[in-house]
Amino acid sequence: MELITETKRDGQKREHDHPAIGLPVAQDEEGISMVIKNVCCIGAGYVGGSSCSVLAWKCPDIHVHVVDVSHDTIKQWNSHNLPIYEPGLDEVVKECRGCNLFFSNDIDRAVREADMIFISVNTPTKTYGIGKGKAADLQYVEVCARKIAEVANGPKIVVEKSTVPIQAAQFITHILAANTKPGVSFQVLSNPEFLAEGTAIENLVNPDRVLIGGEESSGGESAMEELTWIYHHWIPQHNIITLSTWSSQLTKLASNAFLAQRVSSINAISAVCEAIGADVSQVADAVGRDSRIGSKFLHASVGFGGSCFEKDLLSLVYIAESLNLPEVARYWQHVNDINHYQRTRFGQRITASLFNTVTDKALAVFGFAFKKNTGDTRESPARCICSQLLEEGARINIYDPKVERQQIMNDLTSTKATSEPERIQKLIHIYTDPYQAVIDTHAIVILTEWDEFKSYDYKKMLSVMKKPAFLFDGRKIIDHEAVIKLGFNTHTIGKKFTPNTL
Numbered sequence: 001m002e003l004i005t006e007t008k009r010d011g012q013k014r015e016h017d018h019p020a021i022g023l024p025v026a027q028d029e030e031g032i033s034m035v036i037k038n039v040c041c042i043g044a045g046y047v048g049g050s051s052c053s054v055l056a057w058k059c060p061d062i063h064v065h066v067v068d069v070s071h072d073t074i075k076q077w078n079s080h081n082l083p084i085y086e087p088g089l090d091e092v093v094k095e096c097r098g099c100n101l102f103f104s105n106d107i108d109r110a111v112r113e114a115d116m117i118f119i120s121v122n123t124p125t126k127t128y129g130i131g132k133g134k135a136a137d138l139q140y141v142e143v144c145a146r147k148i149a150e151v152a153n154g155p156k157i158v159v160e161k162s163t164v165p166i167q168a169a170q171f172i173t174h175i176l177a178a179n180t181k182p183g184v185s186f187q188v189l190s191n192p193e194f195l196a197e198g199t200a201i202e203n204l205v206n207p208d209r210v211l212i213g214g215e216e217s218s219g220g221e222s223a224m225e226e227l228t229w230i231y232h233h234w235i236p237q238h239n240i241i242t243l244s245t246w247s248s249q250l251t252k253l254a255s256n257a258f259l260a261q262r263v264s265s266i267n268a269i270s271a272v273c274e275a276i277g278a279d280v281s282q283v284a285d286a287v288g289r290d291s292r293i294g295s296k297f298l299h300a301s302v303g304f305g306g307s308c309f310e311k312d313l314l315s316l317v318y319i320a321e322s323l324n325l326p327e328v329a330r331y332w333q334h335v336n337d338i339n340h341y342q343r344t345r346f347g348q349r350i351t352a353s354l355f356n357t358v359t360d361k362a363l364a365v366f367g368f369a370f371k372k373n374t375g376d377t378r379e380s381p382a383r384c385i386c387s388q389l390l391e392e393g394a395r396i397n398i399y400d401p402k403v404e405r406q407q408i409m410n411d412l413t414s415t416k417a418t419s420e421p422e423r424i425q426k427l428i429h430i431y432t433d434p435y436q437a438v439i440d441t442h443a444i445v446i447l448t449e450w451d452e453f454k455s456y457d458y459k460k461m462l463s464v465m466k467k468p469a470f471l472f473d474g475r476k477i478i479d480h481e482a483v484i485k486l487g488f489n490t491h492t493i494g495k496k497f498t499p500n501t502l
């Protein structure tokens with residue numbers, strides 16, 4: 001394995017390739033000795049990688065070992081090119097890696113050495129069998145529970161960080177309890193993660209709240225105290241909420257459902273605005289000034305994306321259906337349905353505005369990630385809208401500052417996206433320069449809210465485009481008056497189109 005040399009917080013240059021052991025006993029503020037904290041995290045994805053990097057950074061007295069089944073992912077965590085893009089993450093990893101933060105594939109060793117084990121593996125929507133298309137797939141969580149049961153050699157606190165349906169902690173507890181050996185005991189806690197991609201480091205350093213759910217027993221309470229002690233290194237007590245396991249798990253799903261519901265609510269209003277001639281930005285601003293409502297998550301858009309909102313909404317729908325609460329299930333299902341409606345509506349508006357056909361027309365697409373400041377394309381509205389346009393025969397020139405070319409190609413030509421991958425592939429061109437991407441196109445379509453899109457020279461772009469030139473702002477980030485003055489026919493969410501007569 002390649003050795004990395006990095007300058008650490010003590011100013012020393014160090015090389016490393018494997019986890020160190022034998023860190024000193026930790027002490028809290030009063031100088032009371034706490035148990036040695038060897039923390040292990042199973043799953044080196046967005047959540048495991050970022051949250052444990054911050055944990056190592058804020059707790060130099062804790063040894064943090066992040067493990068994963070994927071060799072490629074771990075190789076990247078141990079390189080200068082991390083597997084995920086998050087503002088600020090590189091700096092945190094650089095400072096701690098090789099000191100008290102380690103990444104490896106040695107899951108057995110990490111579990112054995114840890115006194116606290118975070119489970120941060122993926123919990124996608126099931127694509128098969130019972131609950132297909134709605135229920136969370138817990139197979140990876142179960143594999144972790146069984147692995148911990150198999151190799152644990154002493155008392156362990158198991159912390160479920162993945163987003164899971166209620167009752168998941170019970171099934172983890174059941175698997176662990178059925179496999180206890182002499183000298184081995186387990187406590188299971190729920191500690192859902194609330195970071196948002198693109199702002200993960202900021203959210204982890206200054207969280208609105210941290211939830212710690214556990215059992216009402218002396219073992220459960222002392223495990224909760226241990227985890228509270230870790231978070232106390234940087235988070236004030238009033239932001240740490242202890243609650244029951246079920247409340248903790250349900251709060252995570254409810255929080256995402258509430259946020260998604262706000263986006264769908266304003267998007268539903270945006271359709272009304274377009275029909276009657278009101279402006280959704282004005283409505284959102286005025287509605288959000290009511291302090292009981294607040295202004296966040298009221299930005300109308302092409303719809304929400306990302307790996308969590310849809311998945312967690314569907315999981316909530318499935319739970320409600322399983323509990324025989326069909327009205328509740330329908331309510332949350334509709335939040336997701338409005339999201340699909342919003343994406344489709346925008347794609348249809350593009351085709352309708354371009355004289356009812358986009359066949360063989362070149363369109364420049366700005367943005368493919370599901371939101372700005374991330375390279376993540378999971379459930380990105382751009383995937384859905386591009387697929388819609390490709391189905392209509394449009395040629396699309398895509399530019400995104402962070403998404404890799406291969407990722408875009410995979411997303412648009414996978415069997416999930418199309419039944420004709422070869423035809424579709426020929427219609428897609430990926431650009432690294434937005435000014436090249438617009439040459440000879442009929443329209444610019446903005447699908448991610450990257451800040452750099454606001455400051456482009458649209459006059460220069462217009463000069464190399466076909467006329468009449470169109471601009472579809474699916475994120476409402478451009479100065480529309482300015483681009484209309486330049487000569488663009490400008491369409492945006494939540495506002496009626498006025499033909500450009502200039």
Ligand SMILES: NC(=O)c1ccc[n+]([C@@H]2O[C@H](COP(=O)([O-])OP(=O)(O)OC[C@H]3O[C@@H](n4cnc5c(N)ncnc54)[C@H](O)[C@@H]3O)[C@@H](O)[C@H]2O)c1
Nearest residue numbers: 043044045046047068069120121122123140143162163193
């Ligand atoms: N991405 C987010 O912004 C976010 C935020 C909050 C909560 N969550 C939740 O956190 C969980 C993880 O999400 P993510 O985005 O980090 O997922 P991810 O897909 O980025 O990472 C999951 C990692 O777990 C690894 N893994 C799977 N099974 C494993 C096993 N048995 N042993 C070792 N490694 C294994 C995978 O290889 C992968 O690297 C999910 O439940 C998600 O809903 C995600």
Ligand SMILES: O=c1ccn([C@@H]2O[C@H](COP(=O)(O)OP(=O)(O)O[C@H]3O[C@H](CO)[C@@H](O)[C@H](O)[C@H]3O)[C@@H](O)[C@H]2O)c(=O)[nH]1
Nearest residue numbers: 193194195196197297298299301303304305306308370371
């Ligand atoms: O006013 C808004 C706000 C967001 N969005 C879109 O909604 C999606 C989700 O955005 P955001 O919530 O910022 O990003 P995520 O990384 O998906 O984070 C959500 O999902 C995570 C995973 O569960 C949670 O941890 C976070 O708290 C929760 O915000 C993105 O496509 C945004 O563009 C809008 O369209 N309008």
